[in-house]
Amino acid sequence: MITISLNTLVLLSTALFAIGFLGVLLRKNTLIIYMSLEIMLVAAILALVVFSRFNGTMDGNVFVFFILTVAAAEVAVGLAIIVALFRKRVTIEVDELNALKH
Amino acid sequence: MLDTLFITFATFALLFALGAVLSPNAINAALCFLLCLVSVAGLFVLLEAYLLAVLLVLVYAGAVVALFLFIIMLLDLKEVSAWKLRGVSALASVAGAGLLVAGVLAVATRGQLDSLPLAAMPALGADLKAYAHALFTTYLLPVQLMGFLLLIAMLGVIVLSKKFTADAAGVAAGDGSAAQANLGAAASTLEEARK
Numbered sequence: 001m002i003t004i005s006l007n008t009l010v011l012l013s014t015a016l017f018a019i020g021f022l023g024v025l026l027r028k029n030t031l032i033i034y035m036s037l038e039i040m041l042v043a044a045i046l047a048l049v050v051f052s053r054f055n056g057t058m059d060g061n062v063f064v065f066f067i068l069t070v071a072a073a074e075v076a077v078g079l080a081i082i083v084a085l086f087r088k089r090v091t092i093e094v095d096e097l098n099a100l101k102h
Numbered sequence: 103m104l105d106t107l108f109i110t111f112a113t114f115a116l117l118f119a120l121g122a123v124l125s126p127n128a129i130n131a132a133l134c135f136l137l138c139l140v141s142v143a144g145l146f147v148l149l150e151a152y153l154l155a156v157l158l159v160l161v162y163a164g165a166v167v168a169l170f171l172f173i174i175m176l177l178d179l180k181e182v183s184a185w186k187l188r189g190v191s192a193l194a195s196v197a198g199a200g201l202l203v204a205g206v207l208a209v210a211t212r213g214q215l216d217s218l219p220l221a222a223m224p225a226l227g228a229d230l231k232a233y234a235h236a237l238f239t240t241y242l243l244p245v246q247l248m249g250f251l252l253l254i255a256m257l258g259v260i261v262l263s264k265k266f267t268a269d270a271a272g273v274a275a276g277d278g279s280a281a282q283a284n285l286g287a288a289a290s291t292l293e294e295a296r297k
Contacts, residue, residue: 007215019123022195025192031182069248084262
C-alpha cells in the first residue's frame with residue numbers, strides 16, 4: 001500500500017503552483033503566461049483531490065469537476081482575447097503592449 | 103511499487119511544468135504542459151480518483167492543449183521571448199514563490215497536516231455513483247449555473263472572434279447586439295421555464 005503522506009503531496013502541489021507563479025511573473029509572452037496560469041490551476045486541482053482523498057470526503061472531488069468546467073470556458077475566452085489582441089496589435093508580448101503605461 | 107510510481111509521476115509533473123515555464127519555444131512549452139498534465143492524471147489514478155483522471159486527460163490534455171497548439175500555429179509563434187531574471191519585479195516574484203514554498207514546507211514538516219494513513223480512508227472518488235449523487239442532489243444549482251456559464255462563454259467567444267474591420271464595423275456591431283438580444287431572450291425563456 002502507499003506510504004506517501006499528505007505532507008509530501010501538499011508540498012508537491014505547492015511546488016507546482018510556485019512554478020506556475022514564476023512563469024506568470026517572469027515570462028513576457030501572453031500565451032506562455034496563460035499556460036503558466038493553467039499550471040497553477042492544475043496545482044490547485046491536485047491539492048483538492050489530495051485533501052479529499054486523505055479526509056475521506058467527496059466535496060473536493062466535486063469541486064474539481066466544476067473547476068475543470070470553468071477552466072475549459074476560461075481557456076476558450078482567453079485564447080479568443082489573445083487572438084483578437086494579435087489581430088489588433090500584431091504582437092502578444094506584454095512588453096510591447098504598454099498603451100496604459102505612459 | 104506504488105510509492106515508486108508516485109515518485110516517478112511527481113518528478114515528471116515538476117520537471118515538465120518547469121519545461122513548460124522555461125522553454126523558449128512555444129510548441130515545446132505546450133507539449134511539456136501536456137506531459138505535465140498526463141503526469142498529474144497519473145497521480146489522480148494513484149489517489150483512486152479515476153473519473154477525474156479521465157476528465158483531466160479529456161478536457162485538459164485533449165481540448166485545452168489542442169486549443170493552445172492551434173493558437174500557436176495560427177499566430178505562427180516560433181521563438182518567443184525567453185525568461186530573464188532582471189529587475190525588481192523578477193526578484194520579488196522569486197522571493198514570493200520561495201516564501202510560498204517555505205511556508206508550506208514549515209507547516210508540513212511540523213506535522214500540522216498529519217492525517218490517517220491512506221488505507222484507513224474510504225476512496226470515495228473511485229465510485230462513479232458518489233459523483234452522480236453529489237452532482238444531482240447537493241450541487242444541483244451549481245451544475246445548472248455551469249451550463250449557463252458555458253453558454254455565455256460560447257457566445258462571448260463568438261462575439262470576440264468576429265472581425266471588426268472599418269467598413270464592416272456597423273454590421274458587426276449590429277450582429278453583436280443581435281447576439282445580446284438572443285441571449286436576453288434565452289435568459290427570459292429560461293426564467294419562464296423555471297416558473
